[in-house]
Amino acid sequence: MAVVVEPSSSDLQIHRLPQPKYIDALRWLPHLSALDTHIALALHDSHSAASSIEIHALKTPPNPPSLDLQSSWTCPSRVSSLRVSQTPQKPLIAASTFDGSLHFLATHPVNLSIQSDTSIEEKGFHVGPIWGVDLLGSGGECVTVGEDGRVNLVTVGESRLSYRRVFDSEGLVSYTAAKWASPAEFATGGLGFSLQWWDHRKPGGAVSQFKGGWGRGGSSGIVHSIDIHPSRKHTCVAGGSSGTVFAWDLRWPEQPVVLSGIGTGERENTSPSESEVWEVQYDCFVHSSNISNVSSSRILPVMMCSEDGILAVVEEGEEPAELLAEPCAINSFDINVQNPSTVICSLEWESVAIITRQ
């Protein structure tokens, strides 16, 4: 097992809030005032086999943290991916499902109650599960990718949704993650640690491909999540099987920078995890102040969560810093953009964990 830097307990406050349902995904909602924080949970009730999206108000210190249900919306199928637009004036929640449908929930900016919902549920949209969905910052456009190998672009109008097919691999390739880089470009991830770079102005396929040039055959894996930093649009960071977190710089497309992972062969990396990395996000908490000083080729710190119960921050050339080590899987997490010191994550054992860093 790799060496990890243990955080001193005084630096972290961890609260676990058991929920009565399984948490498929969770996100912070952007908030207008510093006093109220809200989160969106995609839940699955194993007993009734019903799925829902719930908005909870999060009570934070000095009160003991607790979640208060504000509003709830019943989802026709289990949620596979959840995104929230970062627009406090008009928060929009996008949820994709295992049945290939996509749902948008418009929320009230102040009390964050669910005001309206629109959906695409038609057969031709996606066949089978949608694995990745991402909203463009303002929430006007949304990209969806799925197991069926389709890449769709959804335009969110006032009352209706429209979509167009960017690409259809007809099942020859499956995509598992998607992330916008700019209003015209986005990246996707897939099987065999592959990454694709798309420009929806250029039809006919991906403009660039990362071939996942390591871990062939038996040790190959799947990309589960990707992230792109707004100030580093040329770099895409991805997390996937075997504890792998790597960065792909479009300027040097043949040479990925491996931040974590076993079985990389070339050099010994310290890896906080050995199993599936379910989610990666740039951690804006650590270097929020001096980001401009860091060389543009250096990969910024990345937070990851894994099937073996690790929530950690990995950084190029540094020992990984572990935030949480749970006896069960950590299936997703989200860093509060407006207050990066707080992180929420969903645990396999039907709990939400709230971590506050000092």
Next chain:
Amino acid sequence: MPGLVSDSGDSLVPFSTEPLPPPLYRLRHAPRPPHSRIAISWARGNCLRVSFFTNPSPPGDQSGGKVVEVSVGSGELHDVQRRRIAYGSVSPFALLQSQKNSMAALAGMGVGSSTNVAEWWEHVMAFSDDISSLLGNPKRATRSIIEDEKVVLKGCQEWVCLKVRLAYSLVQGYGDSEKHPKNLTWVSSRERQIFYGVGLISSVRRGVSIPLGVSFESFNNVEVPTCLKAAWELIEIFYAEKQSQAWLPERLVDWLASYDCLLSTTEGTVHSKLVDLQKELATLQVIENDQKYWQGISSALAVGWLDIVVKLLRLHGSYQLDQLGNRETENGLVEAIAVLVSKMPRMRPKLADGTLGECFNTKPEFMKAWERWRGQITKLECSAFWVQCEHNQTREGLRKLLQIMLGNTNSIIDASFNWMELYVSHFLYIKPFTMGLEGMDSLAQKCMQLKPSSHSHELMRLMLGIIGENTEVVLAECSRSFGPWMVAHAIELLTIGSSGAETLLHEEQYNLGGISIEELYRLVYAQVLSSHALTWQASEIAPVYLMSCATQGTRLLEILLYKQPVQQNQILLKTLEICRLYELDSISSDIMKIAGMRQWKHGRKGSGVFWLQKAQDEVRLNRISQQLFDYVGRSISDNGFKQWEGLIELLGQEAKTVSGLDFLHKYRDFKKSLQQITDGKASDAARQAVESLILLMKNPSTPQKFWLPLLHDSVSSL
């Protein structure tokens, strides 16, 4: 139950033949009758699926019937709580198993065993504490002062507040006397009476209620104690708490104080009587005239809830300021009893906050103090003051309390409501010097004869099994009343310190198919876990228990792993992770093959190839490559090539090791070069195209049907 053999007395586990009332489950969304047929079958977990078939309906009528699921929930715990317990007990269990294994390894090397035994006790105790805290913490409420719903008028409230303040200042002046009644001597109680009379007591009566152990926690929205917790604690007391053997009776007193409310049968309990009394306190004008008041005090005293006894005694009317003058003797007697009760010697290391008595650690000291205390009681009983006490009920009530403290069997029987309570009273007042399990069983039998009950409570049955030192009965009771979770975990406590139980539980039993009883119960629990998606689904709970089963665990785990769904990527990956953790490589590769074929058949070719490649399944890859070539032959046109790009990348360079798929790679290169030629680019491309073509033609894996298209492509580029 018809056909059930009656209990002839020699059965291993005593069971009653009286029929239990059948449980009723209400269907919430059932369609209206008439139904032509109803079918019932098991669904997932504890769900029953009930299908209603309607009569053959006229054509056009769409309603053909309806299927509803009903959860056959069992017992006091909700499924969510049950899952939480299951989640929470994994880590303590796994930790204990690894400690057990490492100690076994040490013992195997011949490293000192005496220290090991002590260490093992500590580990088991830590395990028990973890489990116990998981089941909730319904300890005695030390300060459950709640607002009475019948508070007197507002004006009075102010008066009360004033008095309380006054009283508190007096308390301060008295060196915190309220907290330590033993600091006050018998002589100075006159002053105490005045201070109590000033208002603290009346305020207690009017605005604040008395704490009644755990009872009011439920009113305060604190966790209600569960039988599961009570049972666990009972097992812990008798098996795991090595130190407590010396003060076992006092541990039982504490246990009853926490869980008496659960023992309610038709006969009622001390707890339920006190709850009734509490409700009436606010309305009663002169409480000492009421028989219930005195009965409540007697009962509380009988089971050793001394703090409640003292609190109730001080509600006595003679403490009131306006009464003090003419009820001096009466009040003196009440206070005398209160002080005696609060000074009762107890054989235990320490008392919880708010409970009364004087602790003694060693038996000689305790015996000395006990004799002295008894002497004081006898002296008071013979006192001449009783004659002067004019209030009949007070005199009788107080004398009854004295009788209980003197160990009068009849008074104790009167004051208790079931045999458990009587049993505890015996330890408190009749057999105070009992240590360990000696004589406990026969005493229990005696108490059961004195307080016969029509219905035997599960906790009482468990108790009988424990004090009867019959491990099999304990296991059977645990299994029957508290379910597989309880047995699988309680076994860890049962085996400690008893070589007999250890042999019994760890011995491989021929009639169990060569596994031990311990393993059997773990397998049963693991199966229960596996029946629910959440406690199985890679929460890695069931595998932890299965892997602790030496003989059949791995095999059962393998079977269960094969049965996991492969449709959803996430669940598939979680299943594979379990295989990785337990090094079940062949299972893992089989599951990948299953997943790969499924994806392939559902048209997700890339995904199918990916999984088959991961499983290194050459045979299937070869077979599907033929289908792929057919598909390629049809669909690769110059502009449709982008679609193939990803799949070919996925196949990678290594594809040559697996079947003829490397052909695709070369074909792609060839096509690419051709495209560049047609785009009018460099002669390099042409050379590359020629190289690719030669490679393709040389390659034995190039399918024959591609020879013609290749030729066609080459000719056209010339």
